[in-house]
Amino acid sequence: MKKRVVSGIRPTGRLHLGHLHGALLNWKKLQDKYNCFYFIADWHALTSEYTRPEIIKKSTMDIILDWLAVGLDPEKCTFFVQSQIKEHAELHLIFSMITPIPWLERNPTYKEQIQELSSKNLNTYGFLGYPVLQAADILMYKADAVPVGEDQAPHIELTREIARRFNFLYKKVFPEPETLLTPTSKLLGIDRRKMSKSYNNAIFITEPPEEVSKKVSQMITDPQRGRRTDPGRPDFCNIFFYHEIYTSQEKVKEIEEACKKAKIGCVECKKIMAENLNKGLEPIREKRKELESRMDYIENIINEGNRKARDIAQKTMAEVKEAIGI
Ligand code: TRP
Ligand code: SF4
Numbered sequence: 001m002k003k004r005v006v007s008g009i010r011p012t013g014r015l016h017l018g019h020l021h022g023a024l025l026n027w028k029k030l031q032d033k034y035n036c037f038y039f040i041a042d043w044h045a046l047t048s049e050y051t052r053p054e055i056i057k058k059s060t061m062d063i064i065l066d067w068l069a070v071g072l073d074p075e076k077c078t079f080f081v082q083s084q085i086k087e088h089a090e091l092h093l094i095f096s097m098i099t100p101i102p103w104l105e106r107n108p109t110y111k112e113q114i115q116e117l118s119s120k121n122l123n124t125y126g127f128l129g130y131p132v133l134q135a136a137d138i139l140m141y142k143a144d145a146v147p148v149g150e151d152q153a154p155h156i157e158l159t160r161e162i163a164r165r166f167n168f169l170y171k172k173v174f175p176e177p178e179t180l181l182t183p184t185s186k187l188l189g190i191d192r193r194k195m196s197k198s199y200n201n202a203i204f205i206t207e208p209p210e211e212v213s214k215k216v217s218q219m220i221t222d223p224q225r226g227r228r229t230d231p232g233r234p235d236f237c238n239i240f241f242y243h244e245i246y247t248s249q250e251k252v253k254e255i256e257e258a259c260k261k262a263k264i265g266c267v268e269c270k271k272i273m274a275e276n277l278n279k280g281l282e283p284i285r286e287k288r289k290e291l292e293s294r295m296d297y298i299e300n301i302i303n304e305g306n307r308k309a310r311d312i313a314q315k316t317m318a319e320v321k322e323a324i325g326i
Pocket of ligand 1 (some may be wrong): 006007008009010044133134136137146152213
């Protein structure tokens with residue numbers, strides 16, 4: 001029996017290269033070894049986007065298309081939409097009864113997000129309970145492991161605490177899932193900050209080639225390389241990190257040397273990178289285009305995934321009710 005993996009993405013926009021290299025390619029690797037459940041966390045998106053819910057519906061389809069386009073395989077994974085499985089709300093409610101408020105208030109991700117997203121009013125009951133809903137997502141399927149980035153690790157720890165507390169209070173229903181830490185993507189946004197839609201610095205997975213080239217040409221390189229004659233430091237250059245992924249090893253070596261000796265200029269270096277990046281993304285774009293013309297097929301995949309997820313969720317909820325005795 002393969003172990004079960006559960007992970008989700010909040011549908012708050014199109015996916016970018018940070019998602020591709022920080023999550024999706026890892027998900028893809030896992031699909032051969034684990035029984036994977038990947039879902040759209042649309043209720044989680046609503047905790048921060050409740051004033052513009054339109055974005056949620058639209059990005060849900062976009063993201064599922066991107067998943068398939070990068071090679072996540074519906075034969076190997078179960079894809080579903082959180083809000084289509086009402087049991088998540090029910091389990092969230094039950095967990096909310098047994099989760100002490102201080103566990104939530106001391107959550108570092110919570111504190112950070114409240115600060116970072118200060119333009120939104122996140123001082124809500126739902127946002128504080130975000131990790132309780134996440135615990136419901138994970139424990140519903142009795143996941144063995146959850147692949148997430150470092151920022152989400154406290155949420156998985158909290159999930160384990162909630163599982164332990166439930167098992168202690170009532171009956172052992174839930175296993176404690178392990179965190180599968182995904183290394184953070186080295187690829188920064190065009191302004192050298194972490195790639196993020198809200199910073200407006202992202203390159204999207206299915207962006208047209210001209211757009212990609214334009215964004216690459218705007219990218220900030222090694223800040224110490226002010227003039228063409230200044231030697232560069234590839235280890236400090238975001239363009240170089242992209243080369244390491246998208247350019248052939250031989251050529252990478254060549255660029256590294258040339259950069260250090262100021263034998264290549266950033267304009268040319270970026271041109272080569274943009275070309276290779278576009279080559280790397282081309283198969284994804286093509287697959288995505290093909291999928292867009294088969295929306296019935298996509299709907300089928302989602303319906304089938306929802307059905308499978310709901311089946312498991314109903315079984316778990318029966319056990320939960322039996323354990324509590326109501
Ligand atoms: N909170 C996660 C994020 O922002 C998304 C998420 C929701 C999730 N439920 C989950 C991830 C369950 C893993 C498992 O990235
Ligand atoms: Fe970066 Fe390339 Fe310029 Fe070197 S030549 S600083 S690697 S963009």
